[in-house]
Amino acid sequence: MRLRTFKKGHPGLYSVIVGVIILAVGMIIAWQRYSVEEQERVREVSKVLEIIEQRIEETINESYSAALLLALTVGDNGEVRNFEKIASNLVKNHKSVDVLELVPDGVIEYVYPLEGNESVLGYDILNDPKTRQEVLLAEESNFIYFAGPLELKQGGLAVIGRIPVYVEDELWGFSAVILYMETLIKRSGINDYADRFHFQLSKINPNTGKEEFFLPEEDPIKYKISDTLDLPEGDWKLSGTYVGPNYALYNYYVLIGVSIFLSILISYFFYGILRQPEELRSKLEERTRELFESKEEFRKNSELLQSVLESPKRLSIFSLDKNYRYLAFNTYHEQSINDTMTTKSIRIGDSIFDSLNESSRSVLKECYDRAFNGESFEQELELLDRNGDLMYWQNWFSPIYKNDGEVMGITVISNEITSRIMMEKELEKKENRHKALITHSPICIHEINLEGELISINDAGLRMFGIEDINDFLGITYPQLLGEEQSVGVLKLFDEALEGKDSEFEFEVNERNFISSFVPIFNENKEVIRVMGMTQDITERKKNAETIERSLQEKTTLLSEIHHRVKNNLAIVSGLLELQKNELNDERLSEYLDQSIGRIISIAMVHELMYQTHDLSSVNVRSYLEMLLDAIGSTMQAGGNDNVQFEMDIAEYKLNINEAIPIGLMLNELVTNSFKYAFTDQPDKKILVSVKGVGDEVTITYRDNGSGFPEGVDFNTPRNLGLTLVHAQLQQLDATYQAETENGFYLQFTFTIKGIGPHSSFG
Template identity: 30%
Template sequence: MSNILGVVKQNVEQTLRNSYVATITLALTIDDSGNPKNFEEVAKRLVSNYNSIDAVQLVPNGVIKYTYPLKGNEAATNFNILESPLHRKAALKAIATKAIYFSGPVSLKQGGIGVVGRLPVFKKDKFWGFSAVVVRFNTFLKSTGFSSFKSDKYYFQISKTNPITYKEEFFLENKADFSGKDYQMVEIPEGDWKLYIIPTKKSHLLLEFFPLTFIAFFLSLLCGLFVTTLLKKPSELQKLVKSQTLKLMRSEFLFKSIFDHAGLGISHTNSITGNFIDANDKFCEIIGYSQEEIKGMNFMMITHPDDLQYDLDNMERLRNGEISQYSMEKRYINKSGETIWVNITVSPLWEKNERPNNHITIVENITKRRESEKLILESQQKIKDLIDSIDGVVWEGNSEEPGITYISKKSEAILGYTPEEWISDAYFWRKIIHPEDRDWVIEKSAECARERKPFDSEYRMIHKNGNTVWVRDIVSIYHESENSIKFRGILIDITKSKQFELDLNNSLTLVTEQNKRLLNFSHIVSHNLRSHTSNIQSLINLIEMSEDENEEQELLALLKSVSEALNETIDNLNDVVSIQTDITPVIEELNLNKYINRTLEVLRDQIVKNEAKIKNNISDGVTVKFNPAYLESVLLNFISNSIRYKHPERKPVVELNSYIENNYQVLEIKDNGIGIDLKKNGDKLFGMYKTFTNNVASRGIGLFISKNQIDTMNGKIEVESTLNEGTTFKIYFK
């Protein structure tokens, strides 16, 4: 039973070797671009040469695209084995081991049961797909030779662990439990199969030797049968050996054909000495030596010195059994002295636990690819250097989802943040936009993404050191795919130009305001001086015409009075000019009570004379930022007015309060005087020479000057008043 099982195992392994040669041959038809060449022709030859193979396939990216013969296998076309639970695990195991693996017996997509061998194919160190053979289960059983050993004494069984249920499944007819019988078993690791040979009956040695007389009677017959069997079995085995020899010769012939005419360089090398044993034409073409010259050389002689040690280290690991094969990119020096870049794959020709002897090296010339990669890297470096030299931050990012995918190093110089900080946080750009600009900038970005249109905006960002940086963001749209777009833009630092623009606008605003004031002042001068000069001109004419001395004296007295009024008007206008031309008055932090007390001291006589009561509710710690001279003038004007315009029927009461309102320090001056008709005079209240009472001391200049002083200090003034009840002025200090 052991001998028979050994022969069956050899038959199975020969079938697997044929499949392996077929898959390698198919893999060699795939060019550097990943496209098969002459698939139909090569596949037809393989199927005709190997009776144990029913079909061959190429499976790029796990999808069956090429099948020969196509007839009867149409249903398998475009089938994705990586998405099928029945095939996925076996396919992934082949990829992981980088070796051929046989799955099945399993249900085939095109119908029936079969065994599928898949060899993973890698191009430029990237998984391309599979080269595969399909063996119908009946064909597989025929190749094992089970039918040659039919007997009523034993039978065969094949089993495999189901990759989904992890239970052992049996595939031949008799699946009865044979664990109690004296069976023999061998394993086929390429497909994780177990082959069993099982006796048909349980052994009963005592019955066979009982009775002794019966055994003696048949002893001669048994000996004869034994001799006959002994002579017959070697004959059968000899036939099998001859058949296997013919198959092996045919496989060697096919291998030699592939070796000599392969599109890749192949060398046969002594793994101990490194000497070349043989090489194909393509290998000779790559390195420029003839086959006779190569046989007198070793691989160390043509390997670039800088790559030699790494190659030797890998070979040592291969010999020690640490790795099953290795691939690497290295340089050869050809016969003319030129450097050739190649990708080599080294596979041992010794079995596991055997002493290392020879290995096969598959060589792919990648010089052009390396040159192209070098040019690409140089171009990328030039582009990077160009981007880094631009006086602005070049960036690229998502349009709909937040996140910067690329930003140039200039961001560190302009905004202080490294590219790594930008890319590590999807919301980083949003976080460093100035809070006052953030909402509208994000909204505009989202709107442009929806409408797929570029935009050009100016907004503020926060530098890493906390400063505000004005930027101009010029953004364009580019399409990654039909449904995916991205932003590309450049951030330009416009802080200096923006500051210049702001300063220019401020200057323009100031000039405009000054012009308005100047125009207003000219109107005032024109109006007020015209009346005075007209009076003077009239009086002079009357004096010249007068012949009465007394009349003359009276006219001169009138002229003097008009002259004094003119002088007073000019003084008032000088005060207005001094306020309006003082562009940057000195600002100090002043104690409010100190200046109130000083004002009350100045107005002592007025307070005593009018029996006025002053209620100062302001605490000693209250301060305001104001010009000292302006504060004295403002307090003097408002407090003196509160006393001057008292109600005739009651004693004046002036109440002073202070509080904070909307970041302003407010001074409230409240009186119980005659009040103001705001409906009638509210719009003229702070005009020059505007009076609203019959008080002879009223000149209409105080409120005008105080209003100008408060406006100059960026403050404001509000008034509440009711006739015959009183007035409240609220002065807002910035």
């Protein structure tokens, strides 16, 4: 931005105009920041709800497994065998289960544990109007049906899952599992977020048709986010809202106050400067330009804000007799065997070993024999499929008893976890690569323990301090390394890092200047366990900075330095996110960090191009997008998609930074999504990116030949961070768009170049 040189006269009017403009810009920035922070709260609630939903569904699935195994105690003659023993093992091995029941002919006759539940023995649930309807629903569904939450006869609020049990094709009764609401809430993790969120769990009562609430109601809280749990008995609704401290409004008023103060202050100085010679007026123009650029940079940085669940797990369930022959199996087990082990159909009475290769037989036989010896246990197994590829399975083994207590067979429940294991191994490879990057980084990277002793350093650090043997470095302190005088300020900032604060400082050793950053490293309990330091030799940079300050280089050099510093800062942020990700064990959070790193890199590339070109007011979109797509493609193809072809038809023209960054962020999201989800087994994988411009209108087209969006996902109704970010950038560009999500993905959007900041021009 460049201010015009005002002629003499009317200095008061000009100063008032400048003050009003600054106040208006400040109020716009304040409102945008307030809106972004409020939206972040909504996204944060949505993330927490996804986590709680996943935990609730995992608890319900575990209870379903227990109810299914309990039903196996009913023999072909309708007699119940070894109820106490099996129920005891099930309660012990299924932490979410509180009570197990067998209900022959609708009357509760078997309860474990009996203590505290004696009052329900003999209770006829079919003749009680309060329970009859839901019991009949369980019978009609011929599957497990979860009723409740409801008040138990023996006291307490609980969820009850019932499975109909048939003997010789006639209804014998029900196998039931009870989860107290205290257990369900504890395992859901709701209390872990009670300091910042309030939740409510509700359901439509099938008897009354009214919505009932099962968590303490805190009126007048309005739940901004709600979701529906997909459970066998129907829809439960889990709602939540953020109730922690709201700093958004406080920050809004602070920014308004700052804007008012700055508008008055600058108007006052502007009035005085207009009355001074031309030299003073020129300096005012320079200062005002810097102020507007700082505000614009603040707005951009404020926009860089960071932002489950799959259906019940598919389980392979089957039973074997003591000769390893099938007694029963479900459809998913048959499908799994045919997909991975054999092309032959399996039947009741077949030996399971006929479908397995030699290596898998020996591993599984050992587990089967343990179960035949009366042991119930869980074990992860590594098996080879018929093509020789590794597969990983999580298995639960449990014996089946006769009336006399003798083991007559076993039941096995299996869940394929190959994808999870492979992702864990891939994560381990990435961690090793990150360690190698640190080791060979040109920046000195070292770690300090809580006692202030240096415990690690990379090769660049050894060279920087002239240390040949790393053992001469390990265990020493900063006073020993830098001297008492230089270490005073360093130790002060180190103490701040121990308090969880990031810090940065400069120091001098042997007439060379260095800059160091202290970053605290936290454990899972958010406790500082060590501090990481990054040190750069800035001797030459400091000399150049002093030279620049003395010579007052032209504004082009200053703007270039700004882009350079922004790019470096974004690189440091990206590096810190990579290091923080290495401390996490949660794959989902690591994936979120990877996505954030990609977005930061797409922004940093804009500043890199701005820095490398002589024209600092615009960026060459063709160079930017080719470099960005090449970087994303290289990263994603290293993960396994090594045959994806890019087809680029990009016109060579220039846009300002306000238009280039949203385009880069959108393409980063779209390309990453195509690599991760669009391509399956087709050999010809292509991504097309086209950029055309006519006059002031720019049209960008993105297309892949993948599988398209899965059923139930609507591009126009974003429900995840990626699609939300794409829609946010479309809104920022004020673009019109059209999208197709079947037979591949297609998105075309058009926007008009606006005169905000440096103007765009085709070249």
